[in-house]
């Protein structure tokens with residue numbers, strides 16, 4: 240029996256070379272969340288018209304993305320699969336993941352295109368069901384020229400018939416599978432690699448229909464695209480919140496936590512496993528640094544503390560990764576329209592030496608919160624042998640956080 244909903248393949252397995260960041264661009268923070276979180280959330284918010292969502296990811300990002308999916312409660316909607324070396328290989332993996340699920344329609348979408356709206360998706364699904372395919376597109380605004388490798392103009396096509404192609408691109412699932420099979424046969428004889436799925440369908444002899452896209456549905460490709468995307472999101476959030484706020488409000492929060500050091504436990508600080516003869520004792524992984532940071536964030540937002548949100552009487556949180564709970568805290572304050580400006584924290588520990596692990600802690604924390612590494616400052620200090628930290632009985636952490644409303 241065919242499944243009426245439209246399946247979605249989100250391709251996010253690229254390397255983002257043109258972005259020039261030190262990681263896959265889809266993981267970069269955009270207005271509080273990683274780019275890919277916007278894309279996933281966008282499809283989940285569309286509702287029942289969307290069926291299975293396959294997220295095709297780079298092998299280096301699988302663990303992080305599974306954490307993001309689980310942390311957001313999306314595990315029943317999103318399946319994670321490993322991508323390939325070209326975009327077409329990644330789409331192929333996505334199609335394979337949908338095999339046998341009975342879908343008639345599949346939408347392929349770039350993970351790096353987070354700003355689509357539910358109405359754009361609805362428009363494209365409607366058009367595909369009417370015409371057999373729908374490729375989001377917008378008329379080009381600039382004059383386009385073809386030029387030789389020496390930069391000499393060879394042709395100026397009439398702009399009237401030119402469109403900038405976006406995603407989603409929606410096709411009949413069986414037809415797209417067949418088109419990809421045909422591509423397999425001719426791939427090695429062609430010098431050109433298709434850059435979108437419409438091209439794969441065109442090569443297989445299908446008519447491809449355009450649907451009206453959206454100039455705001457940009458693909459984040461180079462650094463200035465991040466600025467444009469931030470501005471678009473700022474505009475959307477300002478519209479939503481305009482009735483509630485006239486000016487920006489800043490709030491500070493303070494977090495403090497202590498845990499006992501005992502033998503037989505792993506020492507985890509800032510999400511980093513640190514080799515040491517003892518570890519911190521607690522209901523969760525007892526990451527004292529992340530606990531202080533979470534309390535500071537919740538405190539600044541006026542939302543209590545971690546005990547209120549994740550009580551240690553709840554077995555769900557036994558042994559849980561504090562990094563996962565940090566992601567949840569970010570979502571809680573984000574729902575209240577708070578944005579983290581900066582975090583400053585200090586771990587108080589006599590031993591071991593923490594300096595070699597600080598950079599990794601900063602990376603973990605900024606990724607979990609969807610902010611930039613420069614917004615997170617982590618320090619460590621001893622107490623010169625004084626008190627419980629000085630004798631090695633335990634460790635403490637202090638954190639301050641500044642939040643700003645959107």
Ligand SMILES: Nc1ccn([C@@H]2O[C@H](COP(=O)(O)OP(=O)(O)OP(=O)(O)O)[C@@H](O)[C@H]2O)c(=O)n1
Nearest residue numbers: 250251252253254255256257324325329350351
């Ligand atoms: N082997 C690949 C290559 C690209 N993509 C995805 O296809 C989308 C559009 O591609 P592009 O913007 O070119 O992304 P990158 O390949 O990451 O960027 P670049 O070409 O700058 O390296 C992105 O969401 C990207 O993650 C993919 O899933 N698998």
Ligand SMILES: C[C@](O)(CO)[C@H](O)COP(=O)(O)O
Nearest residue numbers: 326349404405406434435458
């Ligand atoms: C599919 C696409 O987004 C249409 O604009 C685009 O072709 C994919 O990105 P790439 O940079 O061309 O690989």
